[in-house]
Amino acid sequence: MAGSSTKSVLFVCLGNICRSPIAEAVFRKMATDAGVVDTWRIDSAATSTYEIGNPPDYRGQACMKKHNVPMRHVARQWVIDSGATSDWNTGSSPDARGLACLRKHNIETDHRARQVTKDDFMGFEYILCMDESNLSDLKRKANSVKNSKAKVELLGAYDPQKQLIIRDPYYGSDADFEMVYEQCVRCCKAFLEANS
Numbered sequence: 513m514a515g516s517s518t519k520s521v522l523f524v525c526l527g528n529i530c531r532s533p534i535a536e537a538v539f540r541k542m543a544t545d546a547g548v549v550d551t552w553r554i555d556s557a558a559t560s561t562y563e564i565g566n567p568p569d570y571r572g573q574a575c576m577k578k579h580n581v582p583m584r585h586v587a588r589q590w591v592i593d594s595g596a597t598s599d600w601n602t603g604s605s606p607d608a609r610g611l612a613c614l615r616k617h618n619i620e621t622d623h624r625a626r627q628v629t630k631d632d633f634m635g636f637e638y639i640l641c642m643d644e645s646n647l648s649d650l651k652r653k654a655n656s657v658k659n660s661k662a663k664v665e666l667l668g669a670y671d672p673q674k675q676l677i678i679r680d681p682y683y684g685s686d687a688d689f690e691m692v693y694e695q696c697v698r699c700c701k702a703f704l705e706a707n708s
């Protein structure tokens with residue numbers, strides 16, 4: 513891990529195209545505005561393989577644009593297993609259609625789909641997820657990593673309004689993405705303050 517003053521947070525949801533990229537973008541903007549972004553390692557990932565290599569959901573991107581929050585991420589799978597998961601995407605570049613979409617929205621990304629490493633558990637102090645199924649997935653996977661140091665928590669645990677669960681908006685509306693955004697703003701603000 514980098515210098516001791518460096519903190520690290522991995523935001524996690526099911527597909528890493530809706531909730532966790534929004535949380536990552538919101539937190540990065542807050543840390544930037546607070547002048548501390550260089551002391552943070554910030555990333556997001558998925559518990560599933562559903563969307564590896566894909567750009568953030570267009571509804572989430574629209575929501576971020578509306579709120580003037582820059583966004584750059586391409587989904588990567590985060591699965592811890594003793595066995596090897598597929599190496600199909602290792603080192604490959606994102607899907608051309610996703611890159612075209614990102615270029616259209618002037619969103620630069622250098623993200624490469626990458627196979628999960630056990631370092632993820634040791635590389636992040638905080639792994640903050642969105643709902644109970646993410647949490648149980650992560651806790652189960654943490655048990656398969658010998659010396660995992662990450663604190664695995666619900667991002668919603670930081671919400672001053674006590675909305676513990678940030679619900680999956682995948683089958684939802686723009687209003688559901690707006691709700692995800694508002695919850696991420698409240699939680700990321702409180703999380704940053706708790707770590708400043």
Ligand SMILES: N#Cc1ccccc1-c1cc(NCCCN2CCCCC2)c2ccccc2n1
Nearest residue numbers: 525526527528529530561562563680681682683
């Ligand atoms: N699953 C579920 C689920 C249940 C309730 C609410 C939302 C979802 C849901 C569904 C998604 N993709 C459709 C199904 C994917 N296929 C599922 C079977 C294996 C092959 C892949 C999502 C994709 C990205 C981010 C969030 C998603 N969330």
